[in-house]
Amino acid sequence: MNPLVDIRNLHVSIPLTAGDLKVVRGISYTVEPGETFAIVGESGCGKSVSSLALMGLQPKQARVEADRMTFEGADILSMPRAALSRIRGVRLSMIFQDPMTALNPVYTIGDQLTEVYTAHGLGGRKAARERAIDLLERVGLHNAGARMTLYPHQLSGGLRQRVVIAMAMMCHPMLIIADEPTTALDVTVQALTLGILKKLQSEFGTAMILISHDLGVVANVADRVAVMYAGEIVETGTVAEVFAAPRHPYTHGLMSCIPGGAHLGGRLPTIPGTVPSLIGEIDGCVFRNRCHLARGACNHGRIAERLDGGHAYRCIHDPETLARQGQPHAEATR
Amino acid sequence: MLSFFVRRLIVAIAVGITVSLISFALLRMSGDLALVLAGEGATEAEVAETARLYGLDRSFAVQYLDWLAGAVRGDFGRSLFTNEPVLDMMLETVGVTALLAVLSLLFGLVIAIPLGVLAAVRAGGWVDQLALGVAVFGKAVPNFWFALFLVFFFGVQLRWLPISGSQGWQSYILPVIVMGTGVMPQLMRLTRGGMIDVLEADFVRTAWAKGLSPGRVFFKHALRNAILPVVAVSAVSLGFLLGGSVIVESIFAINGIGALAYESIRRVDFPVVQSILFFLSLIYIILTLIADLINARLDPRIRLT
Numbered sequence: 001m002n003p004l005v006d007i008r009n010l011h012v013s014i015p016l017t018a019g020d021l022k023v024v025r026g027i028s029y030t031v032e033p034g035e036t037f038a039i040v041g042e043s044g045c046g047k048s049v050s051s052l053a054l055m056g057l058q059p060k061q062a063r064v065e066a067d068r069m070t071f072e073g074a075d076i077l078s079m080p081r082a083a084l085s086r087i088r089g090v091r092l093s094m095i096f097q098d099p100m101t102a103l104n105p106v107y108t109i110g111d112q113l114t115e116v117y118t119a120h121g122l123g124g125r126k127a128a129r130e131r132a133i134d135l136l137e138r139v140g141l142h143n144a145g146a147r148m149t150l151y152p153h154q155l156s157g158g159l160r161q162r163v164v165i166a167m168a169m170m171c172h173p174m175l176i177i178a179d180e181p182t183t184a185l186d187v188t189v190q191a192l193t194l195g196i197l198k199k200l201q202s203e204f205g206t207a208m209i210l211i212s213h214d215l216g217v218v219a220n221v222a223d224r225v226a227v228m229y230a231g232e233i234v235e236t237g238t239v240a241e242v243f244a245a246p247r248h249p250y251t252h253g254l255m256s257c258i259p260g261g262a263h264l265g266g267r268l269p270t271i272p273g274t275v276p277s278l279i280g281e282i283d284g285c286v287f288r289n290r291c292h293l294a295r296g297a298c299n300h301g302r303i304a305e306r307l308d309g310g311h312a313y314r315c316i317h318d319p320e321t322l323a324r325q326g327q328p329h330a331e332a333t334r
Numbered sequence: 335m336l337s338f339f340v341r342r343l344i345v346a347i348a349v350g351i352t353v354s355l356i357s358f359a360l361l362r363m364s365g366d367l368a369l370v371l372a373g374e375g376a377t378e379a380e381v382a383e384t385a386r387l388y389g390l391d392r393s394f395a396v397q398y399l400d401w402l403a404g405a406v407r408g409d410f411g412r413s414l415f416t417n418e419p420v421l422d423m424m425l426e427t428v429g430v431t432a433l434l435a436v437l438s439l440l441f442g443l444v445i446a447i448p449l450g451v452l453a454a455v456r457a458g459g460w461v462d463q464l465a466l467g468v469a470v471f472g473k474a475v476p477n478f479w480f481a482l483f484l485v486f487f488f489g490v491q492l493r494w495l496p497i498s499g500s501q502g503w504q505s506y507i508l509p510v511i512v513m514g515t516g517v518m519p520q521l522m523r524l525t526r527g528g529m530i531d532v533l534e535a536d537f538v539r540t541a542w543a544k545g546l547s548p549g550r551v552f553f554k555h556a557l558r559n560a561i562l563p564v565v566a567v568s569a570v571s572l573g574f575l576l577g578g579s580v581i582v583e584s585i586f587a588i589n590g591i592g593a594l595a596y597e598s599i600r601r602v603d604f605p606v607v608q609s610i611l612f613f614l615s616l617i618y619i620i621l622t623l624i625a626d627l628i629n630a631r632l633d634p635r636i637r638l639t
């Protein structure tokens with residue numbers, strides 16, 4: 001079966017007076033129908049921009065280039081605007097981070113839900129209304145028929161995000177891009193909201209690209225994961241493998257910094273040092289100024305991808321060396 | 335919604351009383367009315383007699399309360415010049431002025447809103463530049479100059495349109511263009527500014543992500559959020575058009591309340607001037623009240639405040 005999403009060597013850059021801000025630096029990944037693919041990484045590493053590019057919603061000034069970027073086999077980059085509009089919201093839809101601002105304050109939630117269905121000509125008002133009510137009930141807004149006339153400001157943040165989830169599902173898309181769907185919510189409702197999203201996703205068999213800060217969420221929810229750093233995917237693989245045996249020193253740092261292991265969850269820990277400037281090319285490994293395993297070979301060119309079972313990572317070291325990281329003798333191998 | 339309306343109404347009444355008081359005071363401060371009325375060369379006794387006749391010898395408070403008591407009953411006194419009831423004179427002329435003002439505002443809005451939206455969508459592009467040029471022109475060119483130009487070009491040279499009078503609908507075309515062009519720039523710039531802000535909003539990105547057409551995104555999702563200040567300013571503009579039609583009405587010889595005000599000022603018909611001032615400010619207050627209500631209708635969040 002063809003992958004639902006196939007991205008190869010995606011670059012996104014934003015021209016600034018100081019030079020091109022290279023926000024995404026040649027990332028590749030695929031998403032299979034029905035699976036959950038997580039993207040993790042520190043704030044500013046290009047998670048949002050890369051997935052917005054998949055919808056053609058990148059910032060206006062941004063330049064997007066890729067060897068291939070297809071959704072359901074269709075090339076997103078060469079697709080005319082109108083054709084892109086026809087698949088947005090229908091075949092692939094998006095859930096944004098902040099439900100407080102993602103809904104239009106001057107229209108009722110009923111209007112905003114039904115609109116996406118009727119505007120794409122999938123059915124009349126009545127069918128749209130029935131579907132909206134059904135979805136609202138499924139996301140746990142009971143007595144949904146009466147609540148259709150509410151305005152966003154009359155709902156709590158958690159409920160608004162459920163409305164956003166219902167809206168994204170209105171046309172039964174093949175793919176949902178969820179950009180930190182619970183980050184802006186009160187901690188007490190984060191797990192609940194994610195559970196609702198996950199339940200709907202599996203009921204409809206929708207694939208999901210889940211962008212998250214939260215390793216615990218990724219461990220629980222995703223099938224595969226990509227770890228991004230400074231616009232690159234430094235490591236990718238199945239959640240089981242990446243969490244059990246992280247290879248890239250950055251991933252390793254993320255996991256081992258968490259007391260009790262990644263499985264307990266929690267936000268990304270901070271690793272000493274700062275992210276390199278994204279302006280212009282970066283010669284050598286993007287992580288080298290923070291890496292405890294850095295060598296002379298890390299300073300030049302682009303680090304090639306290495307494979308280790310169901311894993312791929314960008315580091316000069318072989319899997320065995322990397323597997324010893326964090327053990328008492330690891331530093332001695334220098 | 336009802337308590338929102340009641341609160342706004344109370345504010346409106348307070349403003350109405352204040353405005354009438356100020357206009358009353360200003361008119362009295364503009365000079366000794368009795369002296370002007372008695373005419374040049376009148377003796378002191380004649381001036382005193384005139385003051386007594388028109389009640390100008392009473393204290394300011396008494397004069398005001400007397401006038402207000404009449405006004406709330408719809409009795410605005412009589413014209414010193416024609417001896418007609420002032421109310422009748424105002425009612426005869428206000429219709430023409432109101433029609434002119436409403437048509438001018440509509441003309442202004444019909445140009446301002448689409449132009450403002452297009453200018454915002456392609457900010458910095460040629461539509462934006464053109465819109466800015468039109469706005470600068472509309473603001474910079476004085477009403478009377480533009481009016482005279484149009485009269486000369488369309489009325490005298492081309493003879494397409496009547497140059498004066500208020501008989502047929504054609505006689506409204508030039509005045510409406512002149513006055514509408516006057517209010518258009520501000521409305522257009524407001525629409526543009528509001529749209530530029532709103533187009534950056536998250537909910538607009540949501541609308542794009544839903545695959546909605548540009549028309550829907552701009553005019554349904556963005557415009558309704560950007561239009562609130564335009565509604566408020568439209569009400570102010572309409573008041574401005576009602577009061578500011580004095581010059582245009584005189585140029586086009588339109589028999590409206592502006593022309594009446596102009597005439598009455600010239601012949602020191604102070605009951606008429608006083609009443610027109612009050613009447614126009616009353617309309618103005620009602621207009622802002624209506625604008626508040628429209629805004630509350632457009633934006634559910636306003637209903638709470």
Ligand SMILES: Nc1ncnc2c1ncn2[C@@H]1O[C@H](COP(=O)(O)OP(=O)(O)O)[C@@H](O)[C@H]1O
Binds near residue numbers: 014045047059
């Ligand atoms: N509209 C924009 N203009 C300029 N820079 C932007 C814009 N949007 C994002 N960026 C920059 O792109 C980089 C990646 O942003 P983003 O994809 O939002 O990161 P993430 O989602 O991983 O936190 C950041 O450095 C950010 O400052």
Ligand code: SF4
Binds near residue numbers: 285298
């Ligand atoms: S390539 Fe070098 S600098 Fe980069 S992660 Fe591997 S060891 Fe560290």
Ligand SMILES: [Mg+2]
Binds near residue numbers: 048049
């Ligand atoms: Mg982001």
